[in-house]
Amino acid sequence: MKPIIRSRKTAAIRKKFKLSLNAEDVQTSLAEVQKNIKASCAKSGLPYSDVRIVVITRGKSIPEVRELVKGGCRNFGENRVQEGLQKKTFFSADIQWHLVGHLQSVKTRTAVQSFSLIHTVDSLRIGYDLQESCEEVGRDVNVLIQVNTTDSDAQFGILPSETLPLIKEFTKFPMIHIRGLMLETPTADTPEMARPWFKRLRELSEKVRNAGIQGVEMKWLSMGDSTNYTIAVEEGANIIRLTRPFYEDE
DSSP states (O other): OOOOOOOHHHHHHHHHHTOSOOHHHHHHHHHHHHHHHHHHHHHHOOOGGGOEEEEEOTTOOHHHHHHHHHTTOOEEEESSHHHHHHHHTTSOTTSEEEEOSOOOGGGHHHHHHHOSEEEEEOOHHHHHHHHHHHHHHTOOEEEEEEBOOSSOTTSOSBOHHHHHHHHHHGGGOTTEEEEEEEOOOOOOSSGGGGHHHHHHHHHHHHHHHHHTOTTOOOOEEEOOOTTTHHHHHHTTOSEEEESTTTSOOO
16 A cells, blocks of 8 residues: 655645544554454454455544545445435445444435445344335345344344344345344453354354355354454454544544
């Protein structure tokens, strides 16, 4: 990656928008994250090239996201459907947008139009709404099933015991393609506390894969945040969702 040279124009933009990050810092942070991921991949046996870094851009301005792109980031996660749609229009098609926030039924049409991967599908009701939206806009959608393998009732996601039955029900939706599983972890005292949760999701992914359900692919395991992503990769995560390596999460 070529070094980034700061111009007077860039400095002026940063001053105008009070940017909380810049491309040079992003490039440095990204290199550190990549180094950590490679170390975790060496422990897990996961190919480094398989891992995707999704930077959460909730509340970030278009100029700030541009700095992330200049710094080498290509995958971005949004919690709100409408915010993702608005940002997507400012960037080229090679930039991938992920919905990582809870999906409401009234937002499924916009979500289908806006995101390359929806991480937070957790009910049959959402499946019906997504299929209807796909038919309306003439576009298929890739999704992950959100599972709660933690000990917290406050997290979104279905129980592990409900996952395989739900996935089997989704075979009735020809325009929805299940590509893996997702886990959102609660705040923990140490990163290591999340390891059992990650392990459960990996084992569940293997169970679904072994079931051999037609049209279902366990390609992605989306788990791990800024506090515990190295542990997540050690346990098989190939999508990690980060904020703080690049900026403070307000």
